Amino acid sequence: MGFDLDRFEGPVDPDLICKLCGKVLEDPLSTPCGHVFCAACALQWLAKVGSCPVQCQKISTKELNHVLPLKNLILKLDIKCDHRERGCDAVLNLRDVASHMRERCEHRAVEDCKDGCGLALTLKERSEDHSCLQALRTHSGLLQTKVLSLEKELKRQSRFLLKLKIEIALFSDPLVDIILNANGRI
Numbered sequence: 001m002g003f004d005l006d007r008f009e010g011p012v013d014p015d016l017i018c019k020l021c022g023k024v025l026e027d028p029l030s031t032p033c034g035h036v037f038c039a040a041c042a043l044q045w046l047a048k049v050g051s052c053p054v055q056c057q058k059i060s061t062k063e064l065n066h067v068l069p070l071k072n073l074i075l076k077l078d079i080k081c082d083h084r085e086r087g088c089d090a091v092l093n094l095r096d097v098a099s100h101m102r103e104r105c106e107h108r109a110v111e112d113c114k115d116g117c118g119l120a121l122t123l124k125e126r127s128e129d130h131s132c133l134q135a136l137r138t139h140s141g142l143l144q145t146k147v148l149s150l151e152k153e154l155k156r157q158s159r160f161l162l163k164l165k166i167e168i169a170l171f172s173d174p175l176v177d178i179i180l181n182a183n184g185r186i
């Protein structure tokens with residue numbers, strides 16, 4: 001799974017986007033036919049389908065290659081900390097964001113509250129006064145935002161899937177017939 005587009009400021013070069021997840025390539029792997037996908041996306045796809053997602057050419061996972069120059073290019077992009085919903089407004093080099101979130105971000109979760117709410121406390125909350133009621137309110141607000149963004153993501157993914165199905169169909173005539181017939185019937 002790649003990096004969410006909304007974690008980057010401004011538009012991202014379409015060449016840096018994985019056609020399987022629609023996000024910025026994470027650890028890109030290239031197929032023998034030259035198509036590039038996130039490692040996790042490509043492996044998951046090949047395990048199920050066994051051919052390139054774009055051209056339908058049969059390939060095995062052994063034929064996938066790392067694309068280091070592309071990976072390094074992506075690591076140079078600036079990305080927002082993934083704890084921005086909790087209040088972190090840090091923007092860092094992609095190369096440094098994981099260690100920021102693990103070691104330095106004061107909005108990272110450090111332990112669960114033992115006073116009642118059971119929510120994960122961030123470093124900042126632990127050092128300040130934590131109110132379970134306040135925390136639960138914020139939490140439910142975050143969940144609502146999360147639901148909205150998941151719904152948006154779902155719509156985007158299903159558009160992507162439809163596009164892929166059509167692309168695959170265009171490379172395989174019998175499928176084109178089936179799809180055209182199916183659409184004729186609707």
Ligand SMILES: [Zn+2]
Nearest residue numbers: 018021038041
């Ligand atoms: Zn991907």
Ligand SMILES: [Zn+2]
Nearest residue numbers: 033035052055
């Ligand atoms: Zn291909």
Ligand SMILES: [Zn+2]
Nearest residue numbers: 081088090105
């Ligand atoms: Zn942060």
Ligand SMILES: [Zn+2]
Nearest residue numbers: 113117118132
């Ligand atoms: Zn609490």
